[in-house]
Amino acid sequence: DSVMDYYDLSNDSIVNFPDLSAFTIKSLDLSYNLLETINPFFLPKGLERLNLSHNLYRGIVRIRKNTIPSLKELDISYNAVNRINICEPLFRIILSYNDLTYANFNHKNLQYLDVSYNPSLSEKVNFEPLWIDTLVRDGVADGKRLLGPISVSYDYGH
Known part of the structure; x- marks a missing residue:
């Protein structure tokens, strides 16, 4: 019944996702x-922060609502993910x-989003950049401002 604040399984050549559900x-x-x-x-139960960076994730990643209800932060940087859909209300996402x-x-709850160095990401995105406190987007959309569904409807030209 004890709670671990931090568990480090990095750099362990893990191929199959470990079963930590009892912890x-x-x-x-x-x-x-x-x-x-x-x-x-x-x-694991009570998971708030998950670091999956520098793995072999590719293609589509989906996190459905109520799948990881306590999760607040996700880092899935340095992979080959081309589509991501996160329905949980996270505070911090690094992609x-x-x-x-x-x-x-x-x-x-999203306060911090890093989508930097995703060269195929268009300036027109499916999320609303105006609603995110900190948005890191270096190396994306040739430096153009990211436009979400709501911001596209505004006329920024004049």
Whole structure:
């Protein structure tokens, strides 16, 4: 019944997502491994911060609502993700250095988003940049301002 604040499984050459469902861990570091999938049933209880950076994730990543209800922060940078849809209301999301072409988020709590160095990400995005306190977007859309569904409807030209 004890709670671990931080559990580090980084740089362990992990190929299969470990079953940590019997544990309560607030912050889990699985960076620098060989992971390709996330099994939400194997995640620890009470998980608030998850680092999946520098793995082998590619294609589409979906995090459905109520799948990881306590999650506040996700780092899935340095992978090959091209589409991501996060329905949980996270506070901090780091997606830098992927192959993103599509990104959609629950904006309820989102305060920090890093989509930098996703060269295929268009200036017209599926999330609303105006609703995010800190948006890091270096190396995206040739330096153009990101336009979400609401900001596109405004006329910024005149």
